Amino acid sequence: MKFQLLMIFSLLGLGSAWNQPSTCYVRQSICSSDSEIRGIRETLVSIQETLKSSLTSISASLQQLAQDTTTNPPTESATTTDPPTEPATTTDPPTEPATTTDPPTEPATTTDPPTEPATTTDPPTEPATTTDPPTEPATTTDPPTEPATTTEMYLSIGTFEYPAISCNDIPQDRPSGEYWIATNTTSFPIQVYCDMNRTSCSCNTAGGWMRVANLDMTDPNQNCPNGFILVNRTTPPLRTCGRPGPIGCASTTYPTYGVEYSRVCGRVIGYQDRIPNGFIPYIKYNSLLDDIYVDGVSLTHGQAPRQHIWTFVNAVDESRGGNHVCFCTRPDLTYTGVVPPYVGQDYFCETGSRQKATGLFYADDPLWDGQGCASGSTCCEFNNPPWFCKQLPQPTTDDIEIRLCGDQDTGNEDSPLELVDIYIR
Structure with a gap:
């Protein structure tokens, strides 16, 4: 293919040279006669036609090559044939049996999995953690206590956890006695005596008096x-x-x-x-x-x-x-x-x-x-x-x-x- 192309290019070069008006270049002799020049030209024209047809066939060949390139997957199947060459490498695993002799040593490590069963016994300990959700239901029981705490909070006003602002905030049905109140003058609640039934005062107000x-x-x-x-x-x-x-x-x-x-x-x-x-x-x-x-x-x-x-x-x-x-x-x-x-x-x-x-x-x-x-x-x-x-x-x-x-x-x-x-x- 390379030779054909070189011939084409050299002939084309001659054609361009013979196109000069009254001069013709030949490697053995030079002729300047017009009739000879015409004959040579006619020869060259036929050669050019030949070359064109050759170029057309060459172009078709190149197009075929391009199509072949687009069909690389089949050619890659040839590369996929490389894996068959890898069987030689797959023969390496037979060499690895020598290394596979290490797995026999790994069975010693495979004896570790028996220790891992001990670790697999950890999941039984995880069921113990899975028993935590049963304790969480105990925490899930807290929400029921929270609705109770709303009522309890009202009834617990005056305790250390829920100190009152004053004795007047203590529910009126509570008995007289010591209650906790939050103050502006101390860092912590203080305990005071609240009289919840001070009817002896002439204030027309029964309870909620702080002594x-x-x-x-x-x-x-x-x-x-x-x-x-x-x-x-x-x-x-x-x-x-x-x-x-x-x-x-x-x-x-x-x-x-x-x-x-x-x-x-x-x-x-x-x-x-x-x-x-x-x-x-x-x-x-x-x-x-x-x-x-x-x-x-x-x-x-x-x-x-x-x-x-x-x-x-x-x-x-x-x-x-x-x-x-x-x-x-x-x-x-x-x-x-x-x-x-x-x-x-x-x-x-x-x-x-x-x-x-x-x-x-x-x-x-x-x-x-x-x-x-x-x-x-x-x-x-x-x-x-x-x-x-x-x-x-x-x-x-x-x-x-x-x-x-x-x-x-x-x-x-x-x-x-x-x-x-x-x-x-």
């Missing part, structure tokens, strides 16, 4: 709060908390732990010691609420200035009129005193002496208990002692302060306390 003060000196295990001193009497046996001695007020503050409230309910029980004078400090000095304005007890909230809650007035006796007795004393006696405007009607007034008071401790008639008043006196009915209830002008979270005051020292007058019981709501 902030609980002093009961009839309990031998209780002690006086800071700022007060223990006053022990033997005849009759009596434990009370009094002022340290000088003129002024003994004071202690009871925390509310940031619980918001708008009502205060409670009672205070004390005794008359010697000759107190009611509102005389205010009458004499025009005292402010922050000052000594009463012989008795002042209950307030907040500081600078204090806000009045209730006042417990210790008057001299019920045998005379004047400005140092209670205005609610016997109707045949004239009260000439005044009540401080910041106190208003929010107070109790009582005396422990039916006769002219002397330097005695009047243990037979406790103060502000609503009992023992003289005939005709309305002091045991005024504001319905012993329990008071105060609706505050606006809600607050203030702590509550109790002050025991006197404008003379305790050698002349005092009102020592036996019981303080204060609630907020």
Whole structure:
């Protein structure tokens, strides 16, 4: 094929040379005659026709070759015959039997599968894990407890897990007792006493009261709060908390732990010691609420200035009129005193002496208990002692302060306390 192509190209080259007008190139001789040139040309034309037909056959051959190339898959089947040549390589596995002798050593490793059966015994341990789903059904039982927890959550309000915001959040059908509340002043819930049936208060509200003060000196295990001193009497046996001695007020503050409230309910029980004078400090000095304005007890909230809650007035006796007795004393006696405007009607007034008071401790008639008043006196009915209830002008979270005051020292007058019981709501 290469030779034919070379001949074609060389002849074509001659043809192009003979096309020159009056010259002819021959390897042995040169002829310049026109007639000879025409003869040569005619010869060349026939040669060209021959060459064309040859080229046509060559082109057909090339096309056939191209078609053969497109049919390479059959030729690849010849390559697929290479795998038969690979049988020689497949004879290598027979050489690998020598290596297959290693598998006999692998049977030793195949003895490991017996150890793997030990691992296959792990699936039996996995069934043990598959037993976990039975434990998960136990967890799946939790959703049933969760619907219960919704109810339980309501019923469990006031526990450490579900602390209340205040005693008012405790369900009203719950009994009085200790409950947990969350506060703004402590990191963890605190336990407080919630009175769920405080019908003794005149607030027309039964439950949900949080106790902030609980002093009961009839309990031998209780002690006086800071700022007060223990006053022990033997005849009759009596434990009370009094002022340290000088003129002024003994004071202690009871925390509310940031619980918001708008009502205060409670009672205070004390005794008359010697000759107190009611509102005389205010009458004499025009005292402010922050000052000594009463012989008795002042209950307030907040500081600078204090806000009045209730006042417990210790008057001299019920045998005379004047400005140092209670205005609610016997109707045949004239009260000439005044009540401080910041106190208003929010107070109790009582005396422990039916006769002219002397330097005695009047243990037979406790103060502000609503009992023992003289005939005709309305002091045991005024504001319905012993329990008071105060609706505050606006809600607050203030702590509550109790002050025991006197404008003379305790050698002349005092009102020592036996019981303080204060609630907020």
